Amino acid sequence: VIFKNMTWTGYLFDPLTDERYPLDEPRWRSDSGGVLSLAIPGFWNPDDLGHREHSMWRYRESLPIQDEQNILTMGEGFTPLLTWNRRGKKIWIKQEHLFPTGSYKDRGAAVLISKVKELGIRQVVQDSSGNAGCAIAAYCGRAGIACDIYVPADTSPAKLMQIRSYGARMHLIPGSREDTAAAALDAARKKYYASHCWNPFFLHGTKTFAYEIWEQLGQRGPDALVLPVGNGTLLLGAYIGFTDLIQRGLIDKLPKLIGVQSGHCAPLATAFQQHATQPALIEKLPTLAEGIAIATPVRGAEILAAVRDSGGYFITVDETEILSTHRALALQGFYVELTAAAAIAGLDHYLELVVETETIVSVFTGHGLKSACEH
Amino acid sequence: VIFKNMTWTGYLFDPLTDERYPLDEPRWRSDSGGVLSLAIPGFWNPDDLGHREHSMWRYRESLPIQDEQNILTMGEGFTPLLTWNRRGKKIWIKQEHLFPTGSYKDRGAAVLISKVKELGIRQVVQDSSGNAGCAIAAYCGRAGIACDIYVPADTSPAKLMQIRSYGARMHLIPGSREDTAAAALDAARKKYYASHCWNPFFLHGTKTFAYEIWEQLGQRGPDALVLPVGNGTLLLGAYIGFTDLIQRGLIDKLPKLIGVQSGHCAPLATAFQQHATQPALIEKLPTLAEGIAIATPVRGAEILAAVRDSGGYFITVDETEILSTHRALALQGFYVELTAAAAIAGLDHYLELVVETETIVSVFTGHGLKSACEH
Numbered sequence: 001v002i003f004k005n006m007t008w009t010g011y012l013f014d015p016l017t018d019e020r021y022p023l024d025e026p027r028w029r030s031d032s033g034g035v036l037s038l039a040i041p042g043f044w045n046p047d048d049l050g051h052r053e054h055s056m057w058r059y060r061e062s063l064p065i066q067d068e069q070n071i072l073t074m075g076e077g078f079t080p081l082l083t084w085n086r087r088g089k090k091i092w093i094k095q096e097h098l099f100p101t102g103s104y105k106d107r108g109a110a111v112l113i114s115k116v117k118e119l120g121i122r123q124v125v126q127d128s129s130g131n132a133g134c135a136i137a138a139y140c141g142r143a144g145i146a147c148d149i150y151v152p153a154d155t156s157p158a159k160l161m162q163i164r165s166y167g168a169r170m171h172l173i174p175g176s177r178e179d180t181a182a183a184a185l186d187a188a189r190k191k192y193y194a195s196h197c198w199n200p201f202f203l204h205g206t207k208t209f210a211y212e213i214w215e216q217l218g219q220r221g222p223d224a225l226v227l228p229v230g231n232g233t234l235l236l237g238a239y240i241g242f243t244d245l246i247q248r249g250l251i252d253k254l255p256k257l258i259g260v261q262s263g264h265c266a267p268l269a270t271a272f273q274q275h276a277t278q279p280a281l282i283e284k285l286p287t288l289a290e291g292i293a294i295a296t297p298v299r300g301a302e303i304l305a306a307v308r309d310s311g312g313y314f315i316t317v318d319e320t321e322i323l324s325t326h327r328a329l330a331l332q333g334f335y336v337e338l339t340a341a342a343a344i345a346g347l348d349h350y351l352e353l354v355v356e357t358e359t360i361v362s363v364f365t366g367h368g369l370k371s372a373c374e375h
Numbered sequence: 376v377i378f379k380n381m382t383w384t385g386y387l388f389d390p391l392t393d394e395r396y397p398l399d400e401p402r403w404r405s406d407s408g409g410v411l412s413l414a415i416p417g418f419w420n421p422d423d424l425g426h427r428e429h430s431m432w433r434y435r436e437s438l439p440i441q442d443e444q445n446i447l448t449m450g451e452g453f454t455p456l457l458t459w460n461r462r463g464k465k466i467w468i469k470q471e472h473l474f475p476t477g478s479y480k481d482r483g484a485a486v487l488i489s490k491v492k493e494l495g496i497r498q499v500v501q502d503s504s505g506n507a508g509c510a511i512a513a514y515c516g517r518a519g520i521a522c523d524i525y526v527p528a529d530t531s532p533a534k535l536m537q538i539r540s541y542g543a544r545m546h547l548i549p550g551s552r553e554d555t556a557a558a559a560l561d562a563a564r565k566k567y568y569a570s571h572c573w574n575p576f577f578l579h580g581t582k583t584f585a586y587e588i589w590e591q592l593g594q595r596g597p598d599a600l601v602l603p604v605g606n607g608t609l610l611l612g613a614y615i616g617f618t619d620l621i622q623r624g625l626i627d628k629l630p631k632l633i634g635v636q637s638g639h640c641a642p643l644a645t646a647f648q649q650h651a652t653q654p655a656l657i658e659k660l661p662t663l664a665e666g667i668a669i670a671t672p673v674r675g676a677e678i679l680a681a682v683r684d685s686g687g688y689f690i691t692v693d694e695t696e697i698l699s700t701h702r703a704l705a706l707q708g709f710y711v712e713l714t715a716a717a718a719i720a721g722l723d724h725y726l727e728l729v730v731e732t733e734t735i736v737s738v739f740t741g742h743g744l745k746s747a748c749e750h
Contacts, residue, residue: 075470100473141708331540368537368540
């Protein structure tokens, strides 16, 4: 951790209505019920990075925690960026499954729960398809903050056991992922909603994904970023991070954001195809990619706008591809969860389309051990 | 990876008989049946590290792979060294559970299987209590090398599934860990024995653990290292690495090596107590710490000599402590496997004994998701 207190004051705002709120208010949506964004005036100086520890906290000046004593860390971040020869092309894989809780969600949870601690909040609620629940529960464990995690009853057993181990109170909700979200929203009337979907502090953790890629590629940005999208917490974080890098003159264009969805649950891919600005109403079918099986993403409009702004698009993958890619990856030594394999199946589609010279980065989002008890 | 071919030639030798063998011979023990050591003339230059990638391959000049094209890597190494306040003392934890296969064994497997590839070997056998099997199988998957992994029939289901996923042929052996070793030794008459216990290339991967700690502490060594010990692959690697650092003038004394064993299987702790130079013959009882439940460690004499040379000693922990430490760690956000918790239970004993000013490093050896299907 870069031990340093921040003197700047950012603010929360609703981009649709321009309502503004101070950072020291325990709030997760605007008065008009909209999703909030976060403005932070600080930014790290590239010249300072050389001697800092290799964790996401090396970008200290961009992270919305004012008092360094509130920082909860397990040394997370700076995951390996692997050079990989895929379908005859040299590409890069950011190995985000190598986080303490086994998924990239630790980036968001470390920042969000540190902020929760800074706000003096002692209990939170959250809902998740599994990995975000693990991450929130772990960092609440670090801080001694009570948490109630709502998950669909059919979540992977390894994830349920992990959430419970951290001491979280777990609520198994029958029905759809949307029923789970509704149950958590209801509970959030009484406790702070530490939601990875609603809460902007989460995205200001995942944005460090972009900064790290920039450093690891040798202070440059990729041409394209192929990412799995459910609630879009990684894609939106990447968008914030790369936009920062443009504004600071460190890169000159956004990477194309290529979102991968399961064909069985593709509200954003469908909306993109239809030139719509809101997620499409879809009938969700069961999918192996449980981590991105989100029919009504809270920040759907924001995701669609980010992908369009970047010149990117969406790719859908089918169940057979997810399964065969998952198996093929393991046979090559890469043990990732099924949702992560969905992204690589999408990457393979993308690689069929692109020119040789693009710098392409994709990601392993969750560890294979996450689905350990299932096959 | 530091793309660089090495021109030095090291050699294998039996320290008991002084027999020497060239490095390019597919051999895993001496003609007289002894365990081999490895002499490598090369060493990395501290001044070169600044601009190298943060993986264990930054120590390229010390790793026994001659042709860089044979290096198999998933970007492993440089795991986070976490500052931790434990029992009122500031200590450090090297988070070795954050490797691609979920344990520190990847250090050894990456080097050993790269060497296997360099030797042109196309099939290997290995035996393991689980984690080493996962690591060997994964890197064989990277290389397309066929492997047969022998494991005790009662190994954790998550580890068995993981080994199988990598495409390894898995052999479940009824009876003890020693029966498993005997079955693998028998198979090793026809195929190369990629054993983490016998094969010295493995230890020349785990030695990078020491180099990384030296860098992460700010180019100095710890006063004490508290490590779990079964076959001693981490402890012996650390001993090699810190001995290198002394020989190069980068530190001036060895850290005390404090070995932690389960009281239910403590051949080395018992021998140490008895001032013996060979592991004690013990009756092994079932233990939660499956990863260190080794009654007859192949390199037992070497481990005892290393611990004595360092001024260290052994600590044993009981089953109740292992379980309660495991639970308490998870409640604090640290999700590790039971064997890893055994080491921290031992660390707690050590912390009761030592003076305030010591720099103490311990380790999380394996991920909690490794025992995901069991509780």
